[in-house]
Amino acid sequence: MNLIEPHRFTPLEAGSPTSVTLPGLHRNTHVDVMRINTGLVLAHSHFSAATRHEGDIRRPEDQLILAFNLSGRMLLIDPQGAAHEISGGEGWIIRSGGRRLQRIVEKGDGCSNLVIALSVSRLPPALAESLEPLLPQAAPFRRLCLPVPGKSMLETLLDGRTDPAALLRKEGQCLALIGHALEEIAAAPDHGPATGDPGLLIARVTAFLSDNLANPITISGIAQEMGMSHVTLNQIYRAATGMTVFQHLRSLRLEAAERLIRHTDRSFTEIAGECGFSDASHLSNAFRKRHDMTASDWRRQVRKKT
Structure with a gap:
């Protein structure tokens, strides 16, 4: 089974966008990825509906993931065997802790997601410490009520601009979304999405x-x-x-x-x-x-x- 480690194909330099065709997968399956700064990465993934995709994904232990479904359906299976369906324009916050997650995209479904990856070490210490009770290792996935960013925000996040002012603006947009997600789960730590x-x-x-x-x-x-x-x-x-x-x-x-x-x-x-x-x-x-x-x-x- 293929193991994909996104940090290995993420550009080291801020403002250097790249499009990665994932090894062993359909030619229309690729990830457009940009490093905003040393601790913040923005990615737009595309999985072709022409074939079934199954593999493992592993991210650094220090990363906090905010994922928004833009189209199609993806299944992520955590180390405890629980399946989480990323679909329906929903947002998810994920703390994988460096463990493997199994990813399945069925033929005919396809999938496109917006993914923001933040190094937890870049968070204020008090907020970083709060992640364990909010997203414990035993339950590292939380579905959010936070809606997928609207068309105008998606267009500006994915506009391809890499000048310093644009990177600063994208950083603010990404951090605002992460802040909204953390506020939401803090408001209802034991009851799933806060409504x-x-x-x-x-x-x-x-x-x-x-x-x-x-x-x-x-x-x-x-x-x-x-x-x-x-x-x-x-x-x-x-x-x-x-x-x-x-x-x-x-x-x-x-x-x-x-x-x-x-x-x-x-x-x-x-x-x-x-x-x-x-x-x-x-x-x-x-x-x-x-x-x-x-x-x-x-x-x-x-x-x-x-």
């Missing part, structure tokens, strides 16, 4: 909205990103914040516009477009509702005060 912590949901929705202020957004699209129905999303959101998702979005857009109006000389048309308003008139009307004055009057007033 009842509204704080995590609010944080994820807020981050998504902030990243997409200028883009067309629908409640169904946000709900899909969060892995729930739009009715459930709005119910939880209103109970936790007193606002619907779109009321919060309007508030975030206005706050972003306020910062640009206060600190730049950009035109109201430019600011409106960047912050998700249809035009300068729409922006000015929003200012009038919040501040009882137009955006231009508000700019003059804050400039006088400073």
Whole structure:
């Protein structure tokens, strides 16, 4: 049975992406891998549906794995013989401890996963110590409620850019996902995926909205990103914040516009477009509702005060 050790084909230099065709496997089975920094690796795996794939995989003892299923289905069997199906757009956090895991992808299924590997030694000591009770050796797999990253995040993570600013941005995106996963399992250490912590949901929705202020957004699209129905999303959101998702979005857009109006000389048309308003008139009307004055009057007033 083939043994694959991903660290052996991971580039040593940060920002050196490579595509690896795995030995003995179908030509359309490959892994696109990039080292973000010395302790953080991003990979996009592709397993062809044309044949059955079976083999063992072993990662360094120090690695913590966050895996998101993008398509198809993969079975991972841990050293205790328990089978874990990576499928359905689910996220998993795995602490293999350097032990072999058996991997099976059935013919006709195929599989594509986004994988983030982090060296535990790069975590703050208190957080690293908490991994043993959260992901003990006897149960190193946890299925997450954390949804697969949305299209916009996947596109930026997998855009192939390797300049220093892009690597810093990718590092932040990967660490944010790992942080959300650890928060989730810490919130429900004994009960599998946490479903009842509204704080995590609010944080994820807020981050998504902030990243997409200028883009067309629908409640169904946000709900899909969060892995729930739009009715459930709005119910939880209103109970936790007193606002619907779109009321919060309007508030975030206005706050972003306020910062640009206060600190730049950009035109109201430019600011409106960047912050998700249809035009300068729409922006000015929003200012009038919040501040009882137009955006231009508000700019003059804050400039006088400073």
